[in-house]
Amino acid sequence: PVGSRIAIEYDVEQRDQYDRELMYLxxxxxxxxxxxxxxxxxxxxxHYSPNYRYRNQIESAExxxxxxxxxxxxxxx
Numbered sequence: 001p002v003g004s005r006i007a008i009e010y011d012v013e014q015r016d017q018y019d020r021e022l023m024y025l026x027x028x029x030x031x032x033x034x035x036x037x038x039x040x041x042x043x044x045x046x047h048y049s050p051n052y053r054y055r056n057q058i059e060s061a062e063x064x065x066x067x068x069x070x071x072x073x074x075x076x077x
Contacts, residue, residue, distance in 0.1 A: 004028065005028045006026060006027060006033070007025070007026040007028075008023045008024065008025060008026070009023060009024040009025075010023055010024075011050075011051035011053045012050045012051050012053075013051055016048045022048055022051055024053075024054065032054075034058065035054070035057065035058060035061055038058050038061045038062050038065060039061045039064070039065055039070070040065065040070055040071050041065040041069075041070030041071020041072050041073045041074065042071045044062060045059045045061075045062045
């Protein structure tokens with residue numbers, strides 16, 4: 001919600017070749033927002049080399065979301 005506080009974490013590189021900021025987001029309660037979106041089927045895993053810190057965890061979450069037909073995986077297939 002508007003006004004919510006979040007924490008950010010960077011990996012090896014902070015920006016991609018198009019100058020987009022690359023970060024991991026955490027809600028005030030510690031929820032890893034990037035992962036939660038993938039787990040719910042509302043985002044896909046996409047990494048930008050050399051930023052691989054959570055790649056395996058996020059890829060596993062994406063596979064589980066696809067198998068469960070969660071979120072967009074159920075709506076778009």
